[in-house]
Amino acid sequence: xxxxxxxxxxxxxxxxxxxxxxxxxxxxxxxxxxxxxxxxxxxxxxxxxxxxxxxxxxxxxxxxxxxxxxxxxxxxxxxxxxxxxxxxxxxxxxxxxxxxxxxxxxxxxxxxxxxxxxxxxxxxxxxxxxxxxxxxxxxxxxxxxxxxxxxxxxxxxxxxxxxxxxxxxxxxxxxxxxxxxxxxxxxxxxxxxxxxxxxxxxxxxxxxxxxxxxxxxxxxxxxxxxxxxxxxxxxxxxxxxxxxxxxxxxxxxxxxxxxxxxxxxxxxxxxxxxxxxxxxxxxxxxxxxxxxxxxxxxxxxxxxxxxxxxxxxxxxxxxxxxxxxxxxxxxxxxxxxxxxxxxxxxxxxxxxxxxxxxxxxxxxxxxxxxxxxxxxxxxxxxxxxxxxxxxxxxxxxxxxxxxxxxxxxxxxxxxxxxxxxxxxxxxxxxxxxxxxxxxxxxxxxxxxxx
Amino acid sequence: xxxxxxxxxxxxxxxxxxxxxxxxxxxxxxxxxxxxxxxxxxxxxxxxxxxxxxxxxxxxxxxxxxxxxxxxxxxxxxxxxxxxxxxxxxxxxxxxxxxxxxxxxxxxxxxxxxxxxxxxxxxxxxxxxxxxxxxxxxxxxxxxxxxxxxxxxxxxxxxxxxxxxxxxxxxxxxxxxxxxxxxxxxxxxxxxxxxxxxxxxxxxxxxxxxxxxxxxxxxxxxxxxxxxxxxxxxxxxxxxxxxxxxxxxxxxxxxxxxxxxxxxxxxxxxxxxxxxxxxxxxxxxxxxxxxxxxxxxxxxxxxxxxxxx
Numbered sequence: 001x002x003x004x005x006x007x008x009x010x011x012x013x014x015x016x017x018x019x020x021x022x023x024x025x026x027x028x029x030x031x032x033x034x035x036x037x038x039x040x041x042x043x044x045x046x047x048x049x050x051x052x053x054x055x056x057x058x059x060x061x062x063x064x065x066x067x068x069x070x071x072x073x074x075x076x077x078x079x080x081x082x083x084x085x086x087x088x089x090x091x092x093x094x095x096x097x098x099x100x101x102x103x104x105x106x107x108x109x110x111x112x113x114x115x116x117x118x119x120x121x122x123x124x125x126x127x128x129x130x131x132x133x134x135x136x137x138x139x140x141x142x143x144x145x146x147x148x149x150x151x152x153x154x155x156x157x158x159x160x161x162x163x164x165x166x167x168x169x170x171x172x173x174x175x176x177x178x179x180x181x182x183x184x185x186x187x188x189x190x191x192x193x194x195x196x197x198x199x200x201x202x203x204x205x206x207x208x209x210x211x212x213x214x215x216x217x218x219x220x221x222x223x224x225x226x227x228x229x230x231x232x233x234x235x236x237x238x239x240x241x242x243x244x245x246x247x248x249x250x251x252x253x254x255x256x257x258x259x260x261x262x263x264x265x266x267x268x269x270x271x272x273x274x275x276x277x278x279x280x281x282x283x284x285x286x287x288x289x290x291x292x293x294x295x296x297x298x299x300x301x302x303x304x305x306x307x308x309x310x311x312x313x314x315x316x317x318x319x320x321x322x323x324x325x326x327x328x329x330x331x332x333x334x335x336x337x338x339x340x341x342x343x344x345x346x347x348x349x350x351x352x353x354x355x356x357x358x359x360x361x362x363x364x365x366x367x368x369x370x371x372x373x374x375x376x377x378x379x380x381x382x383x384x385x386x387x388x389x390x391x392x393x394x395x396x397x398x399x400x401x402x403x404x405x406x407x408x409x410x411x412x413x414x415x416x417x418x419x420x421x422x423x424x425x426x427x428x429x430x431x432x433x434x435x436x437x438x439x440x441x442x443x444x445x446x447x448x449x450x
Numbered sequence: 451x452x453x454x455x456x457x458x459x460x461x462x463x464x465x466x467x468x469x470x471x472x473x474x475x476x477x478x479x480x481x482x483x484x485x486x487x488x489x490x491x492x493x494x495x496x497x498x499x500x501x502x503x504x505x506x507x508x509x510x511x512x513x514x515x516x517x518x519x520x521x522x523x524x525x526x527x528x529x530x531x532x533x534x535x536x537x538x539x540x541x542x543x544x545x546x547x548x549x550x551x552x553x554x555x556x557x558x559x560x561x562x563x564x565x566x567x568x569x570x571x572x573x574x575x576x577x578x579x580x581x582x583x584x585x586x587x588x589x590x591x592x593x594x595x596x597x598x599x600x601x602x603x604x605x606x607x608x609x610x611x612x613x614x615x616x617x618x619x620x621x622x623x624x625x626x627x628x629x630x631x632x633x634x635x636x637x638x639x640x641x642x643x644x645x646x647x648x649x650x651x652x653x654x655x656x657x658x659x660x661x662x663x664x665x666x667x668x669x670x671x672x673x674x675x676x677x678x679x680x681x682x683x684x685x686x687x688x689x690x691x692x693x694x695x696x697x698x699x700x701x702x703x704x705x706x707x708x709x710x711x712x713x714x715x716x717x718x719x720x721x722x723x724x725x726x727x728x729x730x731x732x733x734x735x736x737x738x739x740x741x742x743x744x745x746x747x748x749x750x751x752x753x754x755x756x757x758x759x
């Protein structure tokens with residue numbers, strides 16, 4: 001064979017072997033020479049968030065000269081899939097976001113490192129961090145909320161209720177009280193006043209609201225003293241009169257009181273667009289919405305959610321955590337990166353200035369809420385939710401969310417007014433109970449095998 | 451006869467212990483090493499691994515415990531498994547529709563009318579576009595309030611439904627989109643098949659006084675049969691694995707799971723609910739089902755293939 005042909009072939013096969021080897025272990029041999037080591041950080045988020053976190057990480061690298069942070073960033077949709085693939089492929093990033101409802105599975109499978117000692121030794125004042133945020137990442141392997149610390153909060157996400165102040169003023173309706181929630185009756189009455197045809201073309205073009213069931217029903221249920229399950233997460237409790245009453249009211253906003261866009265249009269996209277166009281009076285507002293909503297051409301502010309029979313407002317507060325891999329070679333640096341992003345004042349300021357979250361530190365949050373130069377005025381409401389009336393999502397602390405997802409999957413006929421809430425909760429309870437039992441069984445097997 | 455002799459002679463040159471044979475053999479081996487390694491590492495090993503995982507209660511990240519046939523028994527009783535399987539096959543209604551439409555289009559474009567190239571490009575654009583982008587675009591088009599589809603319907607006085615949020619319209623909506631997306635590809639293959647039919651066949655038919663329908667029925671359509679067969683096989687296999695458009699257009703599986711497909715359900719189980727073992731078992735069953743269907747199709751096509759050659 002011609003020599004060139006041979007060389008060509010050898011080169012070709014060498015490329016083949018190398019390219020496959022390249023998929024394997026990329027050792028940090030290159031970085032050893034300048035005494036820098038690399039830790040990987042995997043996270044997700046929208047554009048603003050990606051940018052803000054990239055900036056915070058650069059600041060971290062400045063204070064940790066020997067550490068280089070390699071960033072793996074994904075879109076929100078892809079995150080869970082990619083992380084799980086990385087875990088089962090034994091390529092766990094050193095530091096990564098953890099979703100609340102994955103904590104039990106990750107801890108029982110030995111994915112997450114117990115960082116209690118490291119955090120204790122560092123001079124972080126955990127009392128100054130939202131306890132809801134910290135406790136979301138404590139577990140003893142069976143329940144969430146107590147035990148060893150397996151992560152720090154990346155953020156806490158209180159879902160508040162916003163109202164279009166400009167619309168209220170235009171219609172001469174007294175502004176809602178920021179300290180005293182509407183009762184349901186008052187809420188419906190205001191809603192009816194605000195739903196109208198503003199240009200007299202025979203079509204209603206201004207609605208009171210348009211809630212997405214996935215993100216708003218919780219408030220109605222909880223403030224009426226009902227819940228999806230008992231505290232121990234062993235029994236599905238949707239088949240109570242209080243629960244049915246709340247769900248029925250939620251559906252009636254569309255079907256009976258007609259204060260939301262017609263029954264078919266429950267897609268959040270539609271109502272979100274309407275709110276941004278200034279055609280809705282009330283809409284849920286999370287801290288991550290502020291950067292967008294502050295650019296809208298109407299005034300808005302935050303109020304407590306309308307209260308059901310308990311007389312107390314309720315809503316959900318989410319959280320995302322930052323965890324450290326159990327297999328990391330650079331445990332100390334990895335924990336320090338998590339601590340930095342979660343609790344460092346400078347990092348927090350970068351993130352808060354980017355308007356993607358509220359501060360994790362209580363004192364800083366209070367300062368932020370008191371600052372009168374930022375819109376909306378009543379940002380204090382966010383803090384009250386975290387401190388007082390926010391609940392975790394029903395499936396946040398169960399082994400998986402199948403049982404709860406089922407509720408939302410089957411709910412459309414209730415929202416369309418085809419079946420009553422009372423009938424629905426009765427039929428749905430046993431189905432959900434079976435899934436919850438299965439999840440608890442999975443947890444039992446997983447924690448026993450630990 | 452002559453040609454076979456030559457081949458035989460050549461073969462003897464490549465005797466197994468000749469240097470030339472060994473050299474060429476080694477070269478050939480080096481040539482194919484990349485795809486073979488790729489297949490072993492990225493296809494065969496994961497395949498075997500997932501077959502193994504389907505007999506365990508693996509959660510995808512932790513320990514595996516062997517549980518025998520538990521997953522398969524569970525599947526029989528799992529209503530969602532059957533529902534998503536049904537949905538998947540229901541969505542395949544789009545396959546014959548797409549084939550007929552693309553065949554008609556190809557027939558029209560093969561007549562050498564003006565602007566053929568233009569239309570070929572137009573119909574092919576969806577094929578080269580990213581599926582995710584297309585799904586997002588159609589999601590907008592189907593929007594109940596502002597969607598293009600309903601706006602067009604409104605012009606003729608019809609009030610369209612909220613396509614993707616309605617149990618009865620979500621499947622037809624997704625079928626329509628898949629047909630639209632696949633049209634260009636099938637059309638191109640049909641176009642090639644139609645154009646490669648020898649002119650002499652038609653001339654002979656003309657002499658026999660055949661009308662255009664007879665020519666179509668007895669020449670064009672049978673000559674395109676291998677393409678039809680190929681398209682049916684690949685479309686059925688692709689259709690069984692439909693996922694991206696479902697996950698983007700109806701991220702929760704549609705109202706009452708009415709657009710949830712089997713691969714979407716498998717993905718949910720594997721990556722959302724920590725049931726990788728169960729998900730693997732479902733994939734195994736799906737794989738076997740696809741294999742059986744494809745084998746059946748080959749079996750049914752056996753006779754016509756013989757007749758053609």
